[in-house]
Amino acid sequence: MQQQVLLIEDELDVREAIRLHLEHRGYNCHEAAHGTEALQLLHTLSPDIIISDISMPVMGGIEFLLKSRALGCNVPVILLTGVNDSSVRALGRDAGAFFCISKPPDYDHLDHLIQTTIAVNS
DSSP states (O other): OEEEEEOOOHHHHHHHHHHHHHHTOOOOEEHHHHHHHHHTTTTTTOOOOEEESOOOSSHHHHHHHHHHHTTTTTEEEEEEEEOOHHHHHHHHHTTOOSSSEEEOOOHHHHHHHHHHHHTTOO
């Protein structure tokens, strides 16, 4: 069975590039443009992992992470950030993200983090 990924990214070109990469790797990828849309998807979707941008309009990744946890969603989250700032990464980890990596992602590194995260939570 294909593993399910929920990808939350407001920049269409970035989201499409990551989605195409994930699909090429065999993942079934579901997309949301912001955290509010992603929360709605969680009502009908049970992803194996969530990959979310931190900074988005409507609802950013950290707020999404906190709200999803409050709703009982314990799916592991990898946060993406375009800001190279250790305090932003620390906020993500404090909110419960498994990893926080830079955008655009190094795809080999992203693949490794996804595999590691899913393996730990299986």
